[in-house]
Amino acid sequence: MRKRKTSGIQKKYLMHTLALLILALLLSSIGVWVYVRKNMTSVIVDKYEFMNEKMGISLDNLYKKTDDVTAECITDDSVQKSLRTKGLENVEKSALSKYFAYIDLEHVAEYCYVDNKENVYTKSYSNISYEDFKESGFKDRLSGDYARTEWFFTGDTLFGTGEEALFIGRYVRSMDYAHAPGMLFFKMNEQFLQGLVEDEESMEEAAVGIVDSGGTFCMQNYPEGFSMTKADREEIVSLAGSGKSGIVSGGLRLQGGVLQAYRQKESGLTIFTIVPNSVLSRGLSQILLVLIGIYALVMLIAVGVSLYVSRIFTRPIQKISEEMENFDGKDFSHKVDIHTDTELDKIGHSYNEMLVNIEQLLNEIKKQEKELRTSELHVLINQINPHFLYNTLDTIYMLARMNGEEVTMKMIHALSSYLRLSLSKGNDIVTVADELENVKSYMEIQQIRNADLFSYEIDCQVEADQRWILKLILQPIVENAIKHGFNDVFDGGFIRIEVKELQGRLSLTVFNNGTPMSREMVDKINALLKVPIVELKKSFPDKEHGYGIINIMTRLRLKYGEEVGFGYEVQEDGTKCCILLPGDGKQSDEI
Numbered sequence: 336m337r338k339r340k341t342s343g344i345q346k347k348y349l350m351h352t353l354a355l356l357i358l359a360l361l362l363s364s365i366g367v368w369v370y371v372r373k374n375m376t377s378v379i380v381d382k383y384e385f386m387n388e389k390m391g392i393s394l395d396n397l398y399k400k401t402d403d404v405t406a407e408c409i410t411d412d413s414v415q416k417s418l419r420t421k422g423l424e425n426v427e428k429s430a431l432s433k434y435f436a437y438i439d440l441e442h443v444a445e446y447c448y449v450d451n452k453e454n455v456y457t458k459s460y461s462n463i464s465y466e467d468f469k470e471s472g473f474k475d476r477l478s479g480d481y482a483r484t485e486w487f488f489t490g491d492t493l494f495g496t497g498e499e500a501l502f503i504g505r506y507v508r509s510m511d512y513a514h515a516p517g518m519l520f521f522k523m524n525e526q527f528l529q530g531l532v533e534d535e536e537s538m539e540e541a542a543v544g545i546v547d548s549g550g551t552f553c554m555q556n557y558p559e560g561f562s563m564t565k566a567d568r569e570e571i572v573s574l575a576g577s578g579k580s581g582i583v584s585g586g587l588r589l590q591g592g593v594l595q596a597y598r599q600k601e602s603g604l605t606i607f608t609i610v611p612n613s614v615l616s617r618g619l620s621q622i623l624l625v626l627i628g629i630y631a632l633v634m635l636i637a638v639g640v641s642l643y644v645s646r647i648f649t650r651p652i653q654k655i656s657e658e659m660e661n662f663d664g665k666d667f668s669h670k671v672d673i674h675t676d677t678e679l680d681k682i683g684h685s686y687n688e689m690l691v692n693i694e695q696l697l698n699e700i701k702k703q704e705k706e707l708r709t710s711e712l713h714v715l716i717n718q719i720n721p722h723f724l725y726n727t728l729d730t731i732y733m734l735a736r737m738n739g740e741e742v743t744m745k746m747i748h749a750l751s752s753y754l755r756l757s758l759s760k761g762n763d764i765v766t767v768a769d770e771l772e773n774v775k776s777y778m779e780i781q782q783i784r785n786a787d788l789f790s791y792e793i794d795c796q797v798e799a800d801q802r803w804i805l806k807l808i809l810q811p812i813v814e815n816a817i818k819h820g821f822n823d824v825f826d827g828g829f830i831r832i833e834v835k836e837l838q839g840r841l842s843l844t845v846f847n848n849g850t851p852m853s854r855e856m857v858d859k860i861n862a863l864l865k866v867p868i869v870e871l872k873k874s875f876p877d878k879e880h881g882y883g884i885i886n887i888m889t890r891l892r893l894k895y896g897e898e899v900g901f902g903y904e905v906q907e908d909g910t911k912c913c914i915l916l917p918g919d920g921k922q923s924d925e926i
Contacts, residue, residue: 355633355640362629376593376615380586383541384595387608388582390531390543391597397531398602401521402484404440405505408448408519417450418509418517432456435519442527445494447473448507451515461494468493473504473520481506481516486602488553494522501527501553528554531606541608542592546575548603561611564590571596575605651675655683746783763894765806767834767841768799774809774832781817788821789828789847796835804841804916805894811883812845812912820849820910840900841916848909861902863888891916
């Protein structure tokens with residue numbers, strides 16, 4: 336019969352703490368239960384619920400006030416006259432602009448009235464044109480109900496401040512003729528809504544706010560130390576978007592306290608009050624005194640027991656914790672050796688096995704990564720576009736028939752040199768001299784195919800035979816220059832290739848005087864250095880544009896890492912591509 340193991344750390348911990356927890360919970364529950372039954376919380380909640388409803392009714396009255404004021408503006412003779420076909424004289428326009436400054440509505444920061452003839456009336460210093468009004472997006476803010484005053488909280492793109500503010504808007508229609516309507520907007524100060532709260536002195540201890548139907552908080556007055564959780568915000572936003580009217584929440588329990596909310600249907604605003612938990616628990620001082628006495632007794636007992644238990648069980652736990660904290664992910668030699676005859680022994684053994692597995696996994700990942708990079712490099716290098724070879728062979732055939740042997744031999748020599756240097760016996764690193772010879776052969780072939788299209792110049796300011804670089808990085812750039820830069824050029828094209836050392840780095844530039852590259856394409860290519868390598872192919876998904884650039888960029892970053900520099904510059908007389916390679920480019924660097 337198998338011998339039963341002694342109790343583990345979980346059982347021993349429960350044996351010593353369970354009695355303490357039961358005693359503490361039992362005594363605490365009795366004291367809390369007796370006090371909570373006195374309904375002190377309900378009294379406080381009822382008080383703030385009444386205050387919230389009172390503020391909601393004030394919000395109703397405030398909306399009705401704005402509705403009456405905008406209605407008075409519409410019926411004004413000068414406003415109605417501005418909607419007629421003839422319109423207003425300049426003096427009348429000036430008077431109408433000043434009229435809105437004297438309406439019976441407090442806390443108006445700015446106003447803007449646009450009649451049906453694209454005339455804009457604002458304060459004298461606003462200087463808002465109709466084009467400014469169109470660009471602000473306020474033309475589409477109203478829903479289309481001609482008789483409705485609408486409130487909305489948004490960024491101030493109309494007056495150009497950019498600040499979030501409450502706007503009141505309404506269509507202005509002619510009462511006598513069937514004309515297109517005008518539009519009237521008032522930007523309100525913060526005091527417009529703040530006055531709803533400032534009139535209630537008892538609201539100083541509660542969190543009060545206003546949110547619109549879209550979930551934007553238009554006003555927030557929180558007492559010191561209060562912060563609203565994400566879940567509480569989501570609950571308030573859901574109530575604000577419910578479409579109901581009047582009291583939409585009374586005494587709803589949230590994480591931060593108890594919520595009361597009143598929704599004003601016409602304006603779409605919901606004013607809410609949260610009674611913080613600190614306010615609700617303020618009257619529990621008597622229970623606190625009882626609990627302090629109970630917990631003091633329990634703590635004395637718990638401390639004595641904990642001291643005894645900690646001596647037995649915390650030492651191995653601390654040892655495991657220290658080993659885990661000191662593990663830097665590099666040194667796998669530090670193993671845990673504990674013998675407590677509890678589950679901690681299994682944890683220590685599992686930790687030791689984990690170190691071994693992690694070390695093996697890291698070595699395997701490094702090996703796979705190295706193989707993957709080598710494989711990707713070979714795949715990218717072998718992706719040579721066959722169309723160029725086919726076109727070149729076709730050209731050689733045609734020239735053989737038309738021009739005789741001399742041109743054909745020149746073409747064959749250039750092509751052979753190009754293929755020899757491109758393949759380079761399978762090596763992906765070549766000398767600068769070989770790379771320049773390769774692109775030179777390519778340009779000679781293109782000169783034969785496109786007579787008098789362009790000339791070229793190569794300026795190498797380094798020891799070309801002693802410098803080594805990744806092969807086939809200049810030819811695709813030159814190909815793009817000929818294909819796109821000289822697309823609309825029939826002669827006089829020029830390509831300059833320059834190789835030099837710049838601040839300890841190898842610099843390669845390719846300039847062409849053809850049609851400059853578009854700014855949009857330059858910005859897109861220059862941003863590729865920040866795109867992850869695996870995402871580069873998605874930058875030009877059609878494969879008709881940017882394929883050569885993506886190929887170069889991918890190979891450069893796989894070979895040189897993130898220190899490589901690559902970008903285009905648009906100049907007055909053409910386009911320049913710049914490549915910066917890290918290190919001095921010597922063979923011994925292994926690049």
